[in-house]
Amino acid sequence: MLRHLFTLIWNRKRANLLLISEIFFSFVVLFGVGTVLITAARNYLAPRGFEPTQVWRLLVRAGQGQKMPRAELDDVLRQVKALPGVQTVALTSNNLPFTFNTNNSDFIYKDRKSPFANTYDADDHYAEALRLRLREGRWFAPADDGTHHRPVVISQDLRDILFGDEPALGKIFTYNIPGKATKPEDEFQVVGVVDNVRMTTDFDEAIPSVWKRLIPYDTTHWETAAVLVRVAPDQGGVLQEKIARTVAGVTRQWSTEVRVMEDDRLHRRLYTLVPVVGLCIMGLFLIINVALGLFGVLWYNISQRRAEIGLRRAMGATGAGIGWQFLGEMMVVTTFGVILGSLLAAQFPLLNAFDLPAQPYLLAIGAAAGAVYLITALCAWQPSRLAASIQPAVALREE
Template sequence: KYLMLHHLLKLIWKRKSRNMMLSLEILLAFIVVFAIAAFAVRNYQLYQMPIGFAWRDQWSVNIRNAQPIPNDAATYDALKRALLELPEVEKVAFTAMAPYELSRMNAYYSQPDGSHRVESDSLDASDDFFDTMQMTPAQGHWFSKADDAADAIPTVINRRVADKLFPGIPAVGQVFRAAEFNGTPRRYRVSAVVEQFRAHGEYMDPVNLVLPRFVPGDRETAMTIMLRVKPGTPREFESRLSARLKREHNDWSFVISPLSEARKSMHKLQMLPLTIMSVIAAFLLVMVAFGLFGVLWQNTTQRIPEIGLRRALGADAGHIYRQIIAEQMLLSTAAMAVALVLLVQLPLTGVFEEALNWPVFFTAAALSAGVIYLLSLLCSLYPGWRAARLSPTQALHYE
């Protein structure tokens, strides 16, 4: 077997100028397939992670108004009581924006002395937000009216922020501040820590997140209402909900959406790059397949005298068949080895951070190698069969 491998490598090396372009095509195809495989594997990996909130039986109402709405407790309290009068509504909460929206707000935070500076997404939430979204704290407790007299803004943070702001110590009860703020920096106190809250859903990479307590009149207006409705509430509920909202504030505009619909729209948008990349890769692989098949056909034709001589010396048809396929597999292996040497630099240097972790890299590499090996095998089957069925007499008289 060693002698056979050595012989095949010598044959490939002698035709290195012919094989160079073919190797480059295989290398390029491998890199493209790897990119798609890595994207798909990472999305699958993300989909298995918890998102941190419930989306079933959740509705969002976005308030759209040309003029600023009154930012006072009476307005929000009246709106909440009116919505809870609807038999379908179980919980009502207010927040800056609903899950599965494209918008994001971020800010910089640090410890009171300015150390451990962290950039994080920020999402104001009312006291009932966590119960409405059916969230569970990993540590601590949700903020409530008992925090009205707090000396710092009660805040929920996720595990990523807790580990970065307060490494090695329990985060609950700790104080931090806004790192960039005109005037006196706002102070926050950690009420609870959650493991995850991925507002854009299952295909969102984990991010740093801070959820300060929203108190009407204190800071910015919360323009989104979150509703938890009874299981099985039909879409027709939207008209009754809209009528009830208009009865409260006929001069306001409302955009109502079940979170399940927003989730579907977000998933379609997040899967669009994978779809586009897959179409491009399919065309590329077809082109590579045609090129590979054509080159193998030409190489086999040029080697007919060599094949005839080997047949005359006693090589059987199966041996010739396996040789043609083995040569192509070795050529593909060499091209993929070069590609892997280049690609392995990405997780080593951390260019894509968590998006290309080692499990994703190895799985994508294995899938890509499988695709390239299958393509090489399919393209070499017919040229190998054609070479194997030549009789020694036909091959030695070929011109």
């Protein structure tokens, strides 16, 4: 039976070549959309590595042309921490989670180089504010005051890249600056390792990260200070107003912006979803057009082969047999298109395209193949029923 189907397909190779081309491009589109959706879903379901709920971010700015002394800033943070409903206050850098600010660098340990990693400044209360999960060592503590090398905490993925199976705690790594001598301020000592974190959007993968300790009570003057505040459940606008008044009470020349981190997360989610939804709509529109084309071509093929169908029915073929024959022809033609599309799609995991693991690509190939077969079967079902209902006497009389 299969050999007979191949013979029929070969006899109509020009028409079937067009169908194979349509199926091939449909597969490629579905593979691309599937890869994006599977990767986004895979990242969304992965652990975030921290808890953004009940966390607010403050952006404290000095007056125009002025700076905030660190001692005065620390006094403000202590007063904010004393407010009822505030659990933890942490000073950090401006590249806060779910914002568009980024700060990244690459590092080196012996001959091992890291990709660009997100770098954050963090004080001793940062891990408590975001509830980072320690895997090794500890977070920053007063015991780190006066250390020769700047203490850092790194994420697990960066630990695996730089140190592999070696112990990481106590090791010293540096910025990757080829051709320049290493300065003491460019050397970092690992005191802890935390879980991988996803601080950009819900749909991005974890990025290697480094947290550098902010030395308390230093003499730095700040123009802008980013602060994380973990609050008790069910806190709202009243506490936000108290925080703003507390900051203004120190000096009326400072301004304060209070944002809820959960709102930032939802904003970044929407910002990420818009192009993905647009891509899905374009892919759906293309697939609908391809499906309509397949349906029309199959309908036309049946009208052109009425004499063949009538002859087969006159020789004893059943209506169901005729219907399965046309459906089988389309499945064979679809297989050719899927094979060609799979050969193209297989190059992506083989070449490690876009630095993605092989799993999303393989899942997308399987999903695209299944969707193409389903679309083809649905398009071929009604024309096959039409072929099965043709009576031999009517078909032969028309000829």
